[in-house]
Amino acid sequence: MAKIIGLGKYVPEKVLTNFDLEKIVDTSDEWITTRTGIKERHIAHKGVGASHLAYEASKIAFKRAGLHAGDIDLIIVATITPDTSFPSTACYLQSLLKANKAACFDVSAACAGFVYALTTGWQFIKSGLYKNVLVVGSEVLSTITDWSDRSTCVLFGDGAGAAVLTKSNKDNFLSAYLGGDGNEAELLIVPGGGSRHPASEETVKNKLHFIKMRGNELFRIAVRVMVKAAKSALAKAELGIEDVDLLIPHQANDRIISAVAERLNLPREKVYVNITRYGNMSSASSAVALCEAYEEGKIKKDSVVVLDAFGGGLVWGSIVIKWG
Ligand code: UT7
Numbered sequence: 520m521a522k523i524i525g526l527g528k529y530v531p532e533k534v535l536t537n538f539d540l541e542k543i544v545d546t547s548d549e550w551i552t553t554r555t556g557i558k559e560r561h562i563a564h565k566g567v568g569a570s571h572l573a574y575e576a577s578k579i580a581f582k583r584a585g586l587h588a589g590d591i592d593l594i595i596v597a598t599i600t601p602d603t604s605f606p607s608t609a610c611y612l613q614s615l616l617k618a619n620k621a622a623c624f625d626v627s628a629a630c631a632g633f634v635y636a637l638t639t640g641w642q643f644i645k646s647g648l649y650k651n652v653l654v655v656g657s658e659v660l661s662t663i664t665d666w667s668d669r670s671t672c673v674l675f676g677d678g679a680g681a682a683v684l685t686k687s688n689k690d691n692f693l694s695a696y697l698g699g700d701g702n703e704a705e706l707l708i709v710p711g712g713g714s715r716h717p718a719s720e721e722t723v724k725n726k727l728h729f730i731k732m733r734g735n736e737l738f739r740i741a742v743r744v745m746v747k748a749a750k751s752a753l754a755k756a757e758l759g760i761e762d763v764d765l766l767i768p769h770q771a772n773d774r775i776i777s778a779v780a781e782r783l784n785l786p787r788e789k790v791y792v793n794i795t796r797y798g799n800m801s802s803a804s805s806a807v808a809l810c811e812a813y814e815e816g817k818i819k820k821d822s823v824v825v826l827d828a829f830g831g832g833l834v835w836g837s838i839v840i841k842w843g
Pocket of ligand 1: 545546547550551554555630669670671673707733734735736737738741771772775799801829830831
């Protein structure tokens with residue numbers, strides 16, 4: 520059985536507003552605000568890797584957990600913007616933290632990455648293999664964003680969120696539901712740089728190292744599967760929607776969040792939204808939102824919190840946590 524004992528978040532200092540974007544591509548603050556809910560996002564400086572953002576978030580999480588890096592048995596980093604394709608970002612993070620006894624690996628589940636990683640960390644503790652696990656969602660999406668494509672560049676931001684999990688007498692994790700559909704991989708993809716299309720002059724010329732997204736199609740699927748994931752996880756926990764104190768949905772689009780909340784019959788005050796300030800940070804979105812909701816006092820002892828995410832893969836997932 521496991522519980523979360525420390526949360527941390529970090530976003531780079533540099534802020535890129537919608538007005539800044541108006542100078543880069545043919546867009547407007549009005550379009551971005553009404554179509555997505557985003558006002559600004561944070562952008563890392565050149566050369567900053569996912570592990571650096573993860574490091575800053577993890578230090579805060581450790582402090583709040585009252586643990587030292589040396590106590591950590593396992594580091595799981597969810598990211599689609601790893602420092603390098605290998606070694607894993609978790610290994611770089613281990614080195615930065617000096618978490619010398621920790622096993623390390625990354626999880627690739629795009630915007631659902633933190634939910635997948637948190638479920639994995641929970642299971643490692645539940646199985647008895649490890650006592651203390653660090654789970655991080657960290658992204659430098661600005662490095663895979665095509666800054667000439669207005670349909671995507673207005674959406675994404677950089678950041679990281681971390682959670683320290685430890686063995687406990689009572690399980691704070693009540694249930695999880697994870698799903699996927701690899702048939703729809705093309706809807707949201709970075710086509711280049713992997714074994715199918717290794718980096719070449721051709722892949723660079725064709726901008727294959729950037730995010731390609733069919734937003735309209737994704738929108739409809741996102742609403743459907745996020746509703747399904749939350750309902751399924753709650754059913755597994757033998758809880759109803761009326762038991763939920765806070766829904767923390769993936770922050771891809773405020774209109775998706777509203778549609779999900781409406782279909783779940785959840786009032787807006789029970790739904791956490793911070794997309795306005797950060798945009799979509801993929802795996803870091805859920806991690807940062809969980810941390811902020813806690814910092815803002817929206818999560819208290821015994822609160823029932825539902826994380827609900829969706830992303831490229833396609834993948835989706837939901838976790839029900841009773842805060843302890
Ligand atoms: O992270 C998890 C996965 N991601 C998602 O789930 C994202 C899901 N999709 C979305 O959030 C939305 O589909 C978007 C925000 C990406 C796009 O919003 P939309 O309401 O679906 O817009 P659209 O793609 O249908 O485009 C509508 C119009 C088009 O112009 P025409 O063809 O109607 O003349 C676009 O060219 O808006 C135009 N447009 C823009 N205009 C100004 C697209 N991007 C922009 C822009 N500024 N940045």
